[in-house]
Amino acid sequence: MTHVPEIQGNRTEELVIEAREAQRERAPSRVARVGDHLKREWQLYVMLIPTVIWLLVFLYKPMYGLQIAFKDYSIFRGISGSPWIGLEHFQTLFNNDQFLRALKNTVIMSAYGLLFGFPVPILLAVMFNEILSPWYRKTAQTIVYLPHFISSVIIAGIVITAFSPSAGIVNTFLGWFGVDPIYFLTKPEWFRPIFIGTGIWQEAGFQSIVYLAAIAGISPTLYESAVVDGASRWQMIWKITIPSILPTIIIMLIIRIGNILEISFEMIILLYQPATYATGDVVNTFIYRQGIQGGQYDLAAAAGLFNAVMAFVLVISANTLSKRFSRTSLW
Numbered sequence: 620m621t622h623v624p625e626i627q628g629n630r631t632e633e634l635v636i637e638a639r640e641a642q643r644e645r646a647p648s649r650v651a652r653v654g655d656h657l658k659r660e661w662q663l664y665v666m667l668i669p670t671v672i673w674l675l676v677f678l679y680k681p682m683y684g685l686q687i688a689f690k691d692y693s694i695f696r697g698i699s700g701s702p703w704i705g706l707e708h709f710q711t712l713f714n715n716d717q718f719l720r721a722l723k724n725t726v727i728m729s730a731y732g733l734l735f736g737f738p739v740p741i742l743l744a745v746m747f748n749e750i751l752s753p754w755y756r757k758t759a760q761t762i763v764y765l766p767h768f769i770s771s772v773i774i775a776g777i778v779i780t781a782f783s784p785s786a787g788i789v790n791t792f793l794g795w796f797g798v799d800p801i802y803f804l805t806k807p808e809w810f811r812p813i814f815i816g817t818g819i820w821q822e823a824g825f826q827s828i829v830y831l832a833a834i835a836g837i838s839p840t841l842y843e844s845a846v847v848d849g850a851s852r853w854q855m856i857w858k859i860t861i862p863s864i865l866p867t868i869i870i871m872l873i874i875r876i877g878n879i880l881e882i883s884f885e886m887i888i889l890l891y892q893p894a895t896y897a898t899g900d901v902v903n904t905f906i907y908r909q910g911i912q913g914g915q916y917d918l919a920a921a922a923g924l925f926n927a928v929m930a931f932v933l934v935i936s937a938n939t940l941s942k943r944f945s946r947t948s949l950w
Contacts, residue, residue, distance in 0.1 A: 688924045692917035701917075708921035718922065721905040724898060729879040732815050737875060739823040741868060744830035745856060763824030775889035778817050779804065804890065807898040814890060814899070818883060826871075833867040834860060869947045877934035880926050902926050 657664065683698070688708055690701040712718045743763060750756040766774065781787050784800035793801065803809045837860065845855045884903040891899035902922060910919025934949075942948035 685920060685924055687917045688921040690917060692920075694916070708918050709925065711918060712922055712925065717900070718902075718905055720897070721900045721902050725880055725882055725901040725903075728811055728815065728882055728901065731811060732818060733875060733879065735815060736819045736823065737872065739819055740826035741830050741864075743823060743827040744834060744864075745860060747827065747831060748834050748860065749852065749856075760824070763827070765824075766821040767825035769821075771883070771885040772889060774817065774821055775886060778813065778890065782813065805892065805894045807895050810891060810895040810899040814883075814886065817886065817890075829871060830864055830867060833864040837863045865945075866947045869941050869945055870949060873934065873937045873941055873949055876937040877930055879933055880930050 687698055687701065689703055689705060690698070691704045691707075692698070692701045747756055747760060750759065782789050782803040784790050784802050789803070790800045801809075803813060841859050841863075842855055845859060850858065880902060882901045882903060884901075884907070887899060887901060887904055888907070891904070903926075906919045906922045906926075909915045909922070913919075938948045938950065
């Protein structure tokens with residue numbers, strides 16, 4: 620009689636296992652489930668087709684040309700007819716003083732842009748959220764969003780005019796204090812501040828939209844509870860708003876770190892000149908000069924591939940560190 624419970628328990632486990640196996644056999648296969656999903660949501664996949672075609676044609680198909688970074692490329696022999704030379708172009712790059720200078724300038728300008736430019740959209744979003752007047756808030760948002768929609772050529776023209784030594788508003792203002800005109804855009808030490816400041820002015824307002832959307836998702840009951848507890852607006856910003864949008868801030872920071880080697884190519888081309896190469900020449904402009912102007916397509920492809928690989932490594936590293944220390948990540 621003492622073995623009856625044990626026998627019953629074993630029999631129960633066997634029945635459970637048999638039931639699970641029977642249910643697994645009756646359940647549709649993974650292929651069948653995918654097929655049912657495609658039939659049910661076919662309209663969404665039809666809408667996705669143009670995007671997939673665009674990705675294949677403009678992003679994946681050009682990857683075939685990356686092999687010229689490892690070849691002695693000739694436009695007359697083509698990609699397939701050019702001989703392989705291995706890593707010779709990469710060795711040439713790292714022995715090239717101009718490339719090393721461009722890489723250094725890229726890292727420095729990206730670091731300054733991250734340090735000074737990344738917090739500005741967050742501050743703008745918080746300030747917009749604190750404006751009580753709807754009319755004033757919409758007007759202010761329109762003013763700071765507007766530069767994003769202006770062509771880089773026009774933005775560069777505004778900057779060149781503003782810093783003109785003869786009629787620029789900056790030198791005119793300095794002249795009121797007895798300061799002689801300064802040729803800002805021909806002095807290497809001024810190129811980085813002008814470029815970074817222009818980038819912040821052009822993009823900070825538009826980038827704040829992401830943080831405004833995150834703030835809009837915060838539950839109003841949190842602020843109501845804080846008001847009941849006697850918290851000030853400043854305390855609500857630091858204790859509720861900033862912590863609530865912190866995951867969004869971390870995600871945007873990871874993306875920004877991944878693009879740390881991607882500088883606004885168009886703006887630099889429009890603003891820099893040989894006199895400011897020492898501080899204004901970056902990897903993308905180096906690729907432009909060597910590949911388009913110099914005809915060294917294989918060397919330019921090697922520089923571009925190096926740039927892409929470093930960006931990939933930075934994204935993976937930033938995402939891993941963020942996932943480990945903050946439990947927030949892209950994937």
